[in-house]
Amino acid sequence: MTTNIDRKETFLGHSLTKLKTLLLAWEKGNRHPGSLGRLSNVSLSSGAVTAVISDAYDRGLFETSPPFGFPQDVASGHRFLETKLSDAGLAVASASARKRSSKDAAGRVLNDLIERADALNRDPKGVQRVEKIWVFGSFIDPAKSDVGDLDIVVETSMRAKLFGAGIDRINHHIEKHYPGVVPESIDWFRKERHWLGKMLYGPRRHALIAESSLHILKDLNCPCRLAFDASRGGIVPPIDYPHHPQSTGRGDNIRDRLVMPQLGEPVTDFRVTDASVFHEVLRTSFRPITSKDGLSLAVSRLTGDRVLDGRNGFAVDIQVEGDTKAVLYVSRSLEMTSEDQWNYRLNVESIYQSRDCHLHDRDFARACGMIGDLFNADVARLANHRERTGVYPEIFADIELCQRTGRMAGFVEEMRDHFVSLCGDAYRPALLPEKQRYGIEYGFQQFELGYGYTAPHVFDNEDWGEVDTVDKDDYLKWLSTASPTQYRETIVELAAGSSSTALAS
Structure with missing residues (x-):
């Protein structure tokens, strides 16, 4: 009477068994994206874990409700509520990966x-x-x-x-x-x-x-x-x-049969990752401020009328021994108006720094870790959205720091380090599944970092013979409509047999 996982189905380009493992580990109390990613059956970067969990959150695999047996009217206050797996989440977590x-x-x-x-x-x-x-x-x-x-x-x-x-x-x-x-x-x-x-x-x-x-x-x-x-x-x-001879009816403690949710359909209205996932589902040392509720008077005045909704904007209160040393405001923008190019940008603004703001590297690392995971999660979810909707635009992902933030010793280096995880290295897995590794460029302070994956329109014939991430005919058909000029140039280059740059920087 268990649910079953379709081995052909994926979630953000990863096998459903990884999603199942993540949900099971989360249910047992493992809530940190880095720790979850290091599980032997997961092996994902913390940014990729954030992307998977946030998409699962948006698709209703988690729910916020009162603890079991807690009076509904008493639990109206948020502090009495808890996040747990919904019936859809339980269906995935308890599903069998074996063939029928x-x-x-x-x-x-x-x-x-x-x-x-x-x-x-x-x-x-x-x-x-x-x-x-x-x-x-x-x-x-x-x-x-x-x-x-x-x-x-x-x-x-x-x-x-x-x-x-x-x-x-x-x-x-x-x-x-x-x-x-x-x-x-x-x-x-x-x-x-x-x-x-x-x-x-x-x-x-x-x-x-x-x-x-x-x-x-x-x-x-x-x-x-x-x-x-x-x-x-x-x-x-x-x-x-028809039932056990001693059965007198269905017990109150028996829930309805779990049904596997439909996870393969893309979310057509793409939105950036909700930063609230870090205090609703995931746990990190620094949690984003996504609401005016419960803010201290000082931080409330600092944020002013800035949007704090978790998607359009959020704040980060960096404290040392309980004292606020810096407050950052993070906003994100996404332009998908061009058919052949999506532009994503994350902006970090320092709205407060104390005079003795000499933060230990550990404090920088923790704050940057949360911001970097959100940045990478957005890139991963954009790449998956591109695949699911059958289009091939280039993704340009940039981060901008205000002058004040840029002068914070160590902050720039910490943020830069998180962007390296796009392609991975010997110490950490890549952010994206192999099928989605094309047409992405990372930028930092308006300068090309040298990290990313080359766009298919510069592939030469040899590249197309080696790559299996993109179907050549499907891509060229799409390009002919999305960017006729680029299509004609690409056809000429392929016909001339010109060489291209490497597939990955």
Whole structure:
């Protein structure tokens, strides 16, 4: 009864399994983009993680609501609310990445389980015996031609000779009669459960088996099949029920079946990354100021009538030991009016610096980390938007610092370092998936940094023979409409067999 991930589907150019891993880690408390990106099954830059999480946030995979059981009327204040995975987010986080299996394959797994249960019941030294095995879900649904997993419930009972025995006696019994079955590393209180698992499922439980509990089966109030019944001899013809015989209706604690959200459709109305993601979902040392609510009087006066909505503008309060040493105002602009060129700019303005503003490099790094991650997230989301909408404009991404900010020792170097992550290096993964690495230039203070990916209109014939990020025919067809002049020049250059610059700087 689990949801399944379509292996062909991607999210911001990355496999859905990476999104699943990120959501699972986030649910367990890992909220920092850099830490999330370093997970072995993720391996993304912090900017790429920010892009993925922010897109998931915009698409409703997270929700802000009162804690479970908290009165709705009392939780009207924001401090009582918490961000958690929505039903759509839970569907992705709990989805299986395995391919669906045939019912014949699942049937063989079930038969093996039944035979093991029967053998266990005939073992006089056994600790427990299997009373019943129930099956439910897609395996017994005639409308389903295959299964994502084999949903089962196993009912067991303690053997009479050990009934009422303490945990020490049971564990010594297992050690004596089943040496080596339960490793010494298994917790003393879990040895019996581990022994039962080995007896029923063998050295390793089959990946198709999804074991549930009897009370959940009753609360589900769904069709089920009694596949094994010790009271009737164990291996007997199965019996189908409209629901478990002891079920009196669907339980209040059972949520509706999770449904995988549609993640492949592009968001047609592109907006820059909401900086609020850093205090709603992600956690960093510096959180952006995206509202006038809760601001100190001093910072409120400094920001004045500047927009603080998280997208058009936000502020950063850099403090040392609780004292404000500098306040930065960050605004972003995006021009997508030209068919063949998108211009994105992030502006940093210093609206306050104390006279003793000699910040430690660590403080600069933390502030720049958050701003740099937002900058890179915007670039990543623009590149993905370009791919999803089937267009090929060049993306020019620039950052501008006001003169006052530019004189802040260390700040310029820290910001510059974050832009290097576009193409990655030996120490960090690249920002973009390989398919989106073309036609992007980074600029810093109106100067070309030398980082980016060359636009396809300067590819020569050799380049087109090596690159698989862009389809040549599709690109030229688009270019002929988006920029006829550039199209004619490109055709002439290709015909002449001229050389081009390298694909990546």
